[in-house]
Amino acid sequence: MGGLAFTYWVYLLVIVDMLWNSFGSIDMPEAVNKQMMREVLSEVVQSFERNGFETRNVDVELGFYNLPHNALGASDCERSVFLNAMWASEEYKYSGMPLWVSTIAHEVAHVYQGNPVCWNATQDVENEAEAKAIEVLFNTKYEYAAIYEIRDLLRAYVMIEDIRNGGDGTLIYHYMKVSDTERYIYEESMAWCRENLRECGRYIEEYVEPLMLILDSSYGRAVGADKRKYWLYDDAYKFFERIGFDKCQWLSKCWE
Numbered sequence: 735m736g737g738l739a740f741t742y743w744v745y746l747l748v749i750v751d752m753l754w755n756s757f758g759s760i761d762m763p764e765a766v767n768k769q770m771m772r773e774v775l776s777e778v779v780q781s782f783e784r785n786g787f788e789t790r791n792v793d794v795e796l797g798f799y800n801l802p803h804n805a806l807g808a809s810d811c812e813r814s815v816f817l818n819a820m821w822a823s824e825e826y827k828y829s830g831m832p833l834w835v836s837t838i839a840h841e842v843a844h845v846y847q848g849n850p851v852c853w854n855a856t857q858d859v860e861n862e863a864e865a866k867a868i869e870v871l872f873n874t875k876y877e878y879a880a881i882y883e884i885r886d887l888l889r890a891y892v893m894i895e896d897i898r899n900g901g902d903g904t905l906i907y908h909y910m911k912v913s914d915t916e917r918y919i920y921e922e923s924m925a926w927c928r929e930n931l932r933e934c935g936r937y938i939e940e941y942v943e944p945l946m947l948i949l950d951s952s953y954g955r956a957v958g959a960d961k962r963k964y965w966l967y968d969d970a971y972k973f974f975e976r977i978g979f980d981k982c983q984w985l986s987k988c989w990e
């Protein structure tokens with residue numbers, strides 16, 4: 735991906751995983767309810783406003799919106815954000831993980847893209863929504879959810895690259911400390927990826943490539959006259975600076 739060597743993505747995974755585990759005891763609900771969703775939504779919308787976007791009245795729903803059963807959430811691209819109804823159950827396989835917070839941020843980003851952009855779910859549209867989700871979360875009290883999301887994206891990338899290179903995906907266990915629940919989910923996705931490598935690779939293009947946009951923080955500025963369309967990624971990039979990311983050292987070229 736991009737100009738970064740695989741070993742560097744592994745290195746980032748190690749650092750971000752250590753950081754995530756250093757939080758220790760973030761109290762995540764076993765079952766999500768609408769009030770919790772509204773609280774996240776309000777923070778996320780305010781974060782958009784602080785970055786120069788107009789105020790939007792967005793609704794949250796805990797329910798299905800033509801969701802495939804493995805989708806975490808969705809948006810109607812106009813005014814509503816949905817979480818998979820399974821989040822309301824303590825039995826959901828993602829129960830207790832902060833992924834629902836980043837899912838709300840991601841879906842709100844789709845609402846801000848609006849139609850017809852959002853409806854046309856191309857790779858660029860997904861990339862932008864994901865990068866914005868991470869960015870807005872860094873600008874709220876849910877910074878931990880942004881860090882968890884980055885950890886999960888790095889985990890997916892290292893796992894898929896391992897499989898692409900003939901491994902079975904378990905390389906990640908050498909580099910991260912995972913909970914029993916996570917191990918169960920990762921095993922499931924490894925098995926799926928080994929069978930469906932092409933579709934699995936598409937996941938990288940749509941959801942992991944945004945990290946590249948963030949690491950290349952001058953991307954936003956280069957194209958950035960229209961701030962509503964392109965993001966500056968400064969808040970998220972500061973995170974990578976904090977963990978010692980030096981783009982001039984690690985990227986094949988140095989953007990200035």
Ligand SMILES: [Zn+2]
Pocket residue numbers: 840844860863
């Ligand atoms: Zn999306």
